[in-house]
Amino acid sequence: MTPPTSDVALGFLLNGSSVSVTCAPEDRLLDLLRGPLRLPGTKEGCGEGECGACTVLLNGLPVNSCLVPSYQADGATVETIEALADERHAALLEGGATQCGACTPGVAMTAEWIRRHPALGKRFPLSELMAGNLCRCTGYDGILKSLEAALTDDEGTA
């Protein structure tokens, strides 16, 4: 017998604003963002936590939103690609970090996380930190070089 589906009421901080939603417990954070919250910038590339196209920052850390049950966003801070100002993308745009764009929002979110914690880039190779974002177009060089350039810029302006 199918147990009755009980909807879940959630509240969290999304891109700086409080949101309250009710959703089915089966919904993933990704479904919530792309559906009722109308933030389709976060893409679904695989649904198995492999490609990183759905990367968002959950409590400041990059996660695959396809693997996050929506109810776990309750009380959390969630940042999606829509939260980033256009100026933030200058280095990636100039360095050829985007081609088809389907992986790009996820790439940009992981890059954003690394830029907020520049010490990470000294402890781990950038190629390792970015390995959770599959890209089929660029061969990664455009992404990694742009990110390096952004980190250098950030250092100069810090």
Next chain:
Amino acid sequence: MPLAPLLRREGLAKLSGREQYVDDLDIPGALHGITVRSTSARGTIRNIRFDPEIDWSSFVIVDHRDVPGLNTVKLIETDQPALAATEVRHIHEPVVLLAHPSRRALRKAVRAITIEVDPLPSVLDFTVRPTPEQIQHGSDNIYKQITITKGDARSILADAPIIVEGVYRTGAQEHVYLEPQGMIAEEVDGVIIIRGSMQCPYYVHTAVCHALGREADQVRIIQTPTGGAFGGKEEFPSGVAIHAALLALKAGRPVRLVYDRTEDLAATTKRHPSWTRHRTAVASDGQLLAQEITFLLDGGAYMTLSPVVLSRGMIHAAGPYHCEHISIDGRAVLSNTVPFGAFRGFGAPQSLFAVERHMDRIALRLGLDPVTVRQRNLLADGQTTATGQVVADGVDRQGLLNRALSLSDYAAKRETHRQFNIDTPDRRRGIGLTTFFHGAGFTGSGEVYLDSKVAVAGLPDGTIEVRTASTEMGQGTTTIFTQLASDRLGLPPEAVAIAQPDTAVVPNSGPTVASRTAMIVGRLVQEACDDLRRQLSLDATDRGNDVAEAIRAWHRTHPNGLLLGQGHYRPPPGIEWDEGTYRGEAYGAYGWAAYVAEVEVDLRTYGTTVLDFVAVQDVGTVLNTTLARGQVQGGVAQGIGWTLMEECQWEDGAMTNNQLTNYIIPTSSDIPPIRVAFQETPYPHGAEGAKGLGELPMDGPAPAIANAIAAATGAEAAVLPLTPERLMADLDR
């Protein structure tokens, strides 16, 4: 004058997440669609059982009886049904379509449908001659057979003192565009409108008109921003579009049919698996005396584009070398697997892998350096290719090779590797080389048949809109066309709009395939700009504001008028092609390249790491350095995946590893620095001297890496992918 540099025009929209892909579109009232597929490799459909546990009245259900026109996905042939009616030929073949407001309900419903099939004998190995019970196409299951003959290879081989033989195989490859296939269809005022992810809006248009039995103006196809394609959205989207349209017509509402990754991996086309045999007569100094090549492609269950993939593969099969005596025999044959289709390189990566791996085997046999064998045979201007085409493009092919050797430090690396391999017990290093070419544009007379047209509209505000069917899928069409039109008319890039390909708006500039967009369609964009200028009675010195002002003035005197400059393809002079004999100018232009890979093989795990990669090519004038470099690096990365790790696992003709966890593509940790250099010999008939670029970089990585692995370990390295498991078996020989 080089074109002014321009950042990717839609780049910020993509980075910021604002770019709206098909699944991002908010279509009120749209239902979701899903495809119910065969679970049998081949057989007769006996019954389709719908589990009575489900209330089917809430579903829109479509099968072959709902196809109003011809039940076919029209391409070269009409052999592939839009929805299987009486017979299935491969697992995952579409049989029934469902639509419903809830995706979850659809997933449950799919499991409640059983397609009962009486099995028939299936073909699962394309290299084995079929039995009579296995015949499903013609009298022999051969989709296409082609012979290329130059000189008399057989006689030379009969008397040759040195003959080098080899057999090479390559596996299927999935495109893994990051955005899966998807279409949204709806009928508005008697017109079926289909939006979706695609390379070729007019292919989709033709196929939908056929299947729906509609006139051209009752079908409108709009390309949405396309998240990668690589050939995977050349022919396949036609079927998805037909399905979405059938559901939308029956539902009387818009229907969204978007695949998820597992379905996309399992059910869509892939790169053709290949089997190639070389028998080559050589002189002791390495000169090629005769090449006899047999080239087989697995076409899968329906013809799709296999004949033309075969054709391109064969034309490239002898490599970029001069040889007086060449015989190439090729066949594309049926198997009961998912149909194989277009994929970046289109047959050439397969045949070039074979010939380029074979060139190293020749060098080994003769005790020569692989460089020497290539230097001795590389085509020089005035010499002829396998089809008898005289090469006379002024490209310095020896110079390309030399540049690759010096950039990669080839000679010194060979020495240091020798010592490294003595000093290191559990690792081996090697460096490998390949020289190759790639024909740009459609083969032979193809471009003439395409009869491409473009338009450039002058708008009342003095800006222009470039109207082509050429799609942006990441390769940079939008940016390149902007650069070309902006440069041609002296307008700022902001005054140049690129129309979203929409068959109701843009003329048919041909499919976005075959590395033809910048070279051929770009040239037509320039001509359309010139035509616009002519219509405005401007001369070539009038640029920028003069043009903008003239456009505004024209509209003041022609209220609501349509100001269109047009470009229409005309073949360059001297192009002759005989489809019957496969003789003549196979391509208007070739890109040429020399790639070098340095690898390390871990003898503990048999795993290969690519340490360094140098890619030197002549693709004519480079129109946008960032985009061109990105195309090369991306192609090389895709090639590295095909060479080392990407492998479709098959059971009964169905892919069993249809998850990105198990179908492995390279991550940022797997790709070495890819060092790219261009030699620029302008092609007089391409836009600003450009030749095709997109596919070329897919051809080089496999032979360069395989040759490097062979140099490092002594492996045969004749079968792709060179997974650790395969290399282990190889080294056991």
Next chain:
Amino acid sequence: MSVLRPTTIDEAVAVLSAQPEAIPIAGGTDLMVHWPHRLELHEKTFVDLSRLTALRGLRWQDGDLVMGALTTYWDVLLDEQIGRRFPLLHRAARQVGAVQIQTRGTWAGNVGNGSPAADGVAVLMAYDAMVELTSVRGVDVVPLRDFYTGYKISHRTPDQLITAIRLPGIPYRTQIFEKVGARKAQAISKIGVAMVEAPGGWVVVANSMAPTIRRCRAVEAVLNSGHPISSPEALHDTILQDVHPIDDLRSTGEYRVRVMARLLYHDLREHIAAFS
């Protein structure tokens, strides 16, 4: 589907006691994979552990490392002391998925899930981790080395919650973790092997080589014996006493045995005199 969201351990174990069929979920990096297709899971009751703040974080206690059950791979990677004391935890954590997985996946989840491919479990087992299981009946502590009894079968009873993992503060000499995957990052292991030289002798643990993560006692005996090992091939029979790898989507049984032997041989030859 329904979700229960306890905020204390008492509530959580009470829930599991009342509904032993309920499925605990923390980082979701296993349960949520291909979620839309896993319709059978959509019929279940889940116990969301993410609000159990008491299970967060790691601490040092009497020289032992105690990881609360919500400790993620990323938590461990940020802890420099772990890098010094238990370097294989860092080495394994860096190779579990990519950062997006490391920030969500928990060590306890890896243990609870019982996948034979779990890299984290192999190194925990090499370090002789103890698994703390809590239920309304009390607290059990089970050595991880004895935890698994079959493919995805363990000593955890459905009413028990893994609440902590404890690693004894033993000094190790040689510590090696090797993971062989289909690519350099984000790969599921074809072969994993954790090897440590503890005061009592060698401990070798293999993953992806048998239906469970397996301690390789025959291999350990050979290493401890000091008998000469002439080649990787000389280890094949010993390895096959410990593990029984299969052919699957990711590799072959033959490759797994041969490569495990080669890893042992090449990695240990500089550490053990018996290697020639």
